[in-house]
Amino acid sequence: MCSRTSPRPRATGRPGRPRSAEADTAILEATRAALVELGWSKLTMGDVATRAGVAKTTLYRRWANKNELVVDAVAVLFDELELPDLGSLRADIEHVVLQFAALLQRPETKTALMAVVAESTRDEPLRERIRASIVDRQKRLVLEGRQRAQERGELPADRDPGAIDGTDDLIFDVIAGAVVHRALVSAEPVDQTWVQRFTALLLGGLGAAAAQAAPGAQGLSAGPGPDRP
Amino acid sequence: MCSRTSPRPRATGRPGRPRSAEADTAILEATRAALVELGWSKLTMGDVATRAGVAKTTLYRRWANKNELVVDAVAVLFDELELPDLGSLRADIEHVVLQFAALLQRPETKTALMAVVAESTRDEPLRERIRASIVDRQKRLVLEGRQRAQERGELPADRDPGAIDGTDDLIFDVIAGAVVHRALVSAEPVDQTWVQRFTALLLGGLGAAAAQAAPGAQGLSAGPGPDRP
DNA sequence: CAGTTACGCTACGACCTGTAGCGAAAGGCT
């Protein structure tokens, strides 16, 4: 029934002519190029097909509509996000925030991200697709960073390991939300200065919570830490 | 030259038939109704005109396109946001966050807000329109709330009054960003529990910054304050 | 009253969507 859903690898070893992998990459690349030049609203399926050197029908065989195509085209850009261990929670946060901000400054993501999220408010499958290919990819960074900080003793361990207390979700929404809002709504630069102030605010909040949970523990200072040259 | 720009009151006392005020309100109301039923992407100018009992050309005489129309239609909803003095910074924040979240849950704003912001990344006039009629209206709440907290002694006064140090902007992006991200991207409920945890985090961050600026000052506790029954 | 502007209506070209149908190409299976 529902034959076309995505460019995700179809079952291999099935009869018939296989889908062209070159076409997939060409289409996604053309989609990003079209986003840069035209933006979300003026991007059309026909234009993408022409750019990719592919028939329009080929696009519709793989993606149901513009929304899903753009999600896939933009999702790969989020693979660049990494979380190298910089030795302190502060450095880790500042680094990942700057990385994320740089990603949001790119014209492809800038115009596409909010648009697909807006569409997803009335399209459950699209929301799920965004979650799986973009949101979860970011959230993983929060999980890693928090765990590292716990191992360093910068943050208290979960009271009930395994239980879902929503702390990760809260931190994630605060970080991603603040950066997105600053970059796309306020439309002001996410520069070193802002990132340091934001990180200090966040660390202060996490430190206060930690101090309350375990008074006397080594606190987190909101000011410039000893790890800043 | 550019004759049509908005439904905002044109110069009075000029010759000719004046614009119908009923038409304005009918159009904006029809736009919100269409947003509820159809969502952003399936909303059409022709449909709005029909609902409003108005000719399509009348819409184009007042708004250049769908984006600007929707911004004006949604902007008035943000007038509901208020900041009653609840006696403490914590209570003020929790109240305004819940209010804002309730606004974002409405189907009109849910589908429209992200969409117009997405469009604004490639449309400077639209961005300015959004800023003037929506963003600034929210930011004012932050300015009020912070000033009140300073008068109560909950937050330190600006080091250099009158100077722009960006603290208001930072707080604004953190609050608005986190709530929007939670509600529209993570698509999870902004309920009492989440709001309390978020507020505690924010107060902790603000308190840590205050403690650093003026050690020994009356700190802000991240835990449940004495003002919570 | 004349002058000016807004209104409703119709019609229109340009564009985009998403699908159907065709013959040809590219694989697996026996």
Add this chain to the structure above:
DNA sequence: AGCCTTTCGCTACAGGTCGTAGCGTAACTG
């Protein structure tokens, strides 16, 4: 090889939207 299956490019198409032009009429100013 031959058969089957699936994909591909191409063309054509109905349906819908956009944004504008042109017309006669309505409403208000001086």
